[in-house]
Amino acid sequence: MNSFSYARPSDISMAVGELVTHEGAKFIAGGTNLLDLMKENVEQPNRLVDINRLELSAIEDIEDGGLRLGALLTNADTAYHPVVESRYPLLSRAILAGASAQLRNMATNGGNLFQRTRCYYFYDLATPCNKREPGSGCGALNGYNRIHAILGTSDQQPETTCIATHPSDLCVALSALDAVVRVTGPKGERTIPFADFHRLPGDEPWRDNTIQSGELVTAIDLPAKGFSDYYAYIKIRDRQSYAFALVSVAVGLEIEDNRITDARIALGGVAHKPWRKPEAEAMLVGQMLSEANFLSVAEALLAGAKGYGHNTFKIELAKRAIVRALKQAAKLEPAS
Structure with missing residues (x-):
């Protein structure tokens, strides 16, 4: 693991400013995926911005009858919250199908959206991977690809080929529920329909999502319709x-x-x-x-x-x- 500096901002504007000021910085909350990536040298941020002091852990009703989930609320606290269990049981069940109890106690809702693929070749620095090293090729295409994608792949050009999958369980339920992601960044606040948050590999497989530089996920909004029956x-x-x-x-x-x-x-x-x-x-x-x-x-x-x-x-x-x-x-x- 490479050396890095560390910051612990006390408000959202300071957190966003850290990423704007320090190129190569990364937000960290639960760290259940980022720390693995750092240990394997897949990602090498030069600065970690610890956002755990930010007040983003609430669950609250919103005007349209829906529910707002704070980005720093843990997966476990979300899954076992009585309002989520009663109004959005699909979400609760999906969360509890993921990872382990220990990881769910640490992993945050916002961080879950940014999980990176578990493709073997993405984690193996000795193999080509367009997601890890743009233009290097795709080891999975003609390799051992049992866990890989069957839909929405890019496999026409060697330099952009990617057949990786997204690993999250929570995100599958959020997609079905038509959730909305709320973000704050250097240009202010905006919302992203969940269907538009993640990307297919296309000609830029190294880009997992549509987040812009310096933006921070602050909450996830669930619509009133929860399909609870x-x-x-x-x-x-x-x-x-x-x-x-x-x-x-x-x-x-x-x-x-x-x-x-x-x-x-x-x-x-x-x-x-x-x-x-x-x-x-x-x-x-x-x-x-x-x-x-x-x-x-x-x-x-x-x-x-x-x-x-x-x-x-x-x-x-x-x-x-x-x-x-x-x-x-x-x-x-x-x-x-």
């Missing part, structure tokens, strides 16, 4: 705990008279960002609860999916997981 979160992984998803599915439904009136489906473990297709979700609106209808939507969500050898099994796995999650959300079968 009909929801499911399924995470398929190699072991039951402390493992990242091969495929995960977050589903929220509204149902009246055995027909679906609204549907949200987000996938994790399959793309560079949580994967949603509103046009596929719309196929369910007005439809009866049936496995045939669920299968049609699963196929639409996975249209264009592409395997790279070791991960080709994910296409069928994702299809079955989507159908299963929809059946569980609709209460056609017991929750996992």
Whole structure:
């Protein structure tokens, strides 16, 4: 690990100023991902800006009937908060499917949004990785790619190829809920719809998100609609705990008279960002609860999916997981 300087600002403006003043500085809160990256020399910030003194740990109601989650609120405190458990159980369940109890006690909501991929080649400095070293190539493309993406990849140009996946569970649920990210930076405050926060690799795979230089996430806003009656979160992984998803599915439904009136489906473990297709979700609106209808939507969500050898099994796995999650959300079968 390289040497670095350290600052502990007492307010948001000072924190933002630290990143503006010191090129190469990084915010740190729980540190559950950044410290790993530093130990492996994947990231080498020259200054750490500890934001734990900032007053960003509240949960509060907002005007539209939604809920605001402070960026420094831990994953554990979020998942077990009675309001989240009752109004947004999909979010609570997704958080509790992630990491371990020890990590959830440290990891923050804001930090979770910035998790970097767990691609083996990203962490191995001896191998090429366009995300870690732009233009160097992609070791995963023709390597061991079992955990890698099947949707939204860039694989046409060697210098921009990337088939990495986003590792978060929380973010999959936030995507399904249509959350909004609140940020503050040198140019003031702004909001980012969750669908626009993370990026597909495109021609800049080293960019994970749309945050601008010096910006700090201050909160995550959840809309009033929480799908508290009909929801499911399924995470398929190699072991039951402390493992990242091969495929995960977050589903929220509204149902009246055995027909679906609204549907949200987000996938994790399959793309560079949580994967949603509103046009596929719309196929369910007005439809009866049936496995045939669920299968049609699963196929639409996975249209264009592409395997790279070791991960080709994910296409069928994702299809079955989507159908299963929809059946569980609709209460056609017991929750996992």
